[in-house]
Amino acid sequence: MxxxxxxxxxxxxxxxxxxxxxxxxxTGRLDIMGGVADYSGSMVLQMPIKExxxxxxxxxxxxxxxxxxxxxxxxxxxxxxxxxxxxxxxxxxxxxxxxxxxxxxxxxxxxxxxxxxxxxxxxxxxxxxxxxxxxxxxxxxxxxxxxxxxxxxxxxxxxxxxxxxxxxxxxxxxxxxxxxxxxxxxxxxxxxLGKPNYLLPILCQPDKVYPSIKIPDNLYFVGIDSGIRHKVGAASYGDVRTAASMGYSIIAQNLGVSKQDLKVAESNLLPYSGFLSNISPSQYETNFSRLLNSMYGKEFMNDFVVVTDPLAHVKADTYYNIKASTEHPIYENLRVRLFTEMTKVLNNHNYVDLLPLMGELMYQSHESYNKCGLGDEHTDILVEIAHAKGAKSGVYGAKITGGGNGGTVCLMVYGVKGLLTAKEILNIYQKETNQEGLAFFQS
The missing domain is CATH 3.30.230.10 (Ribosomal Protein S5; domain 2)
Incomplete structure (x- = not known):
């Protein structure tokens, strides 16, 4: 214009x-569920913010x-x-x-x-x-x-x-x-593509966008900034992404895919179409969990040689947390799908009874970030304050967002009481940590 x-x-x-x-x-966006599992083909659930x-x-x-x-x-x-x-x-x-x-x-x-x-x-x-x-x-x-x-x-x-x-x-x-x-x-x-007051489900294989889901009245997703700067280009984010690709390579080679085929094959010809998130948790636990161990990059290159992710860079002297980084997208994809299906139901029922279940999925997602190495003590403090406030204060869930390593925590809150508690959580956090923080609200 x-x-x-x-x-x-x-x-x-x-x-x-x-x-x-x-x-x-x-607009910017608030990561409700999915986060760093996007590069492994997970379903993610996102929301635009006002800014x-x-x-x-x-x-x-x-x-x-x-x-x-x-x-x-x-x-x-x-x-x-x-x-x-x-x-x-x-x-x-x-x-x-x-x-x-x-x-x-x-x-x-x-x-x-x-x-x-x-x-x-x-x-x-x-x-x-x-x-x-x-x-x-x-x-x-x-x-x-x-x-x-x-x-x-x-x-x-x-x-x-x-x-x-x-x-x-x-x-x-x-x-x-x-x-x-x-x-x-x-x-x-x-x-x-984000729309105000709607959640956007995306299947990152690579870009299947599902119909937006209306956020019901009285339910709010609030972002609280930890004051700790997050960088997507930070080594730990890249290392976790690389470790996930290493895990996929180990699984694929165990299934009989040659190193050469991993290099040149189209993703749709590879096991699980090339995406960790297409492995169900039950398949993973039964067939693959015992295959994965942490190791140095040089050990991986000696035994497995190749990764399929073009943005994964295996560094010889870096120690990779392969198992946790591989498990995260497998379990996160299930968590996001469950959360998304429950969100669809919210507009048609008296939904308050579903919120504790959805909140538990958020808390599980947060802990999975920590296991990968993408957590931060400041975001942990915010999540712990939110958990302590709990449903009685209108707060049902909390998790670190996006790439982790600091940045913002997403809260799921209900009603005016929940919004007031979100502001209280920010104030308590600022007093405890001496960190400046911001709050982000849905557009």
Whole structure:
């Protein structure tokens, strides 16, 4: 859409008065269930939050990307010479992370580069202004909000059409290959397709989206920030993802798949279509649980050699918690499916009796994060406070969200009493830990 004449001072100062501008927005998301099981093909259940990222772009006469963030106070303006920007994704990643401000700008430049290559688009220089209400490092998908908004803006400015789930798939590619963060797809799908006051079920194989589920009156999902910064690119997240892929490789080879076939076979030709989440807990316990042990990367490479996940990187001297990382998506997929089916029933019945069961699934999910190594003492404190408050205070469940290692805890609360208790939990947490925290509510 065109920006009206009453645009903000920031817009007038950054863009020329005669520039034709396009603005696009996208929301952050709260991970209700599923979290880090998305890259193993799990069902996930997501919800958009109120906070949005806004990207405004306009044509630039120079062959440059001029990018400014209104959310940063230092290194908040970057100039990228398009003749110097590598077209290869890996080389572009190296180039961007060697220049001042290139780390945060990579989310936008990555989108530009992906649309240039994957859509064979003819693009030119741009002025790009970004402002986001979605706080960075809180586990509520600030990166996906920025990427989806950027793709929307580019699509409108250059009249580029996207079909189905193409836009979020391209946004994930930008984050995986240019930013260098091995995220799954649920964040971009939710930022693009999420609806206010609805939950979005997604089967991440890779992107089957089910009809949204209306959140019933008086039920609320509240995110409470632990104050501990989460990074998808952090080593532990990548190590858990790699360990899960190592576990799948061990299982597949035990079933007779050769190392060569694991390298080259299409996923639909592999056992369980290549996804751990397609293994049922009973099958896992009966046939595979005893096969899995923690080991160093060099031991795995000596015995099993290959992983199927292209974003998994086995490091020789890293000790991998293979069993817990493999079990998480297998059991999480069942937890999410049960939670989703119960959520569908909520709008048709007096549903309060179901909430303790749903809450137990959330608490189990939280503990599974901890077993993988993705927990954090601060998020544990929040979950423990919520558990102690319990149903008598309107709080039925709590779990760490997204990639773990800090970030945000999701609470499931009922009625005004539950909302008031959620605020009380945040206050208690802040006093106990001296951490600044935020609360996120459904859009």
């Amino acid at each position: 065109e920006i009206s004449s009453n645009s903000s001072t920031d817009l007038r100062n950054f863009f020329g008065s005669a520039q034709s501008l396009v603005r696009a927005t996208s 949005k990222a806004t990207v405004t772009i306009g044509h630039r006469n120079y062959n440059q990307l001029h990018i400014k963030s209104l959310d940063l106070t230092e290194n908040n303006e970057v100039f990228i010479d398009l003749e110097e920007l590598p077209r290869d994704y890996e080389e572009a990643h190296k180039y961007l992370f060697e220049i001042e401000g290139g780390d945060w700008a990579s989310y936008l430049v990555g989108c530009y580069l992906v649309i240039l290559k994957e859509k064979n688009a003819r693009l030119g220089g741009l002025d790009i202004l970004i402002q986001s209400e979605v706080p960075f490092g809180k586990g509520v998908s600030s990166s996906a909000a920025i990427e989806v908004a950027m793709f929307k803006a580019l699509g409108e400015l250059y009249s580029i059409d996207f079909s189905g789930t193409e836009l979020p798939l391209l946004a994930q590619k930008a984050e995986n290959l240019v930013v260098g963060a091995p995220c799954g797809l649920m964040d971009q799908l939710t930022s693009y």
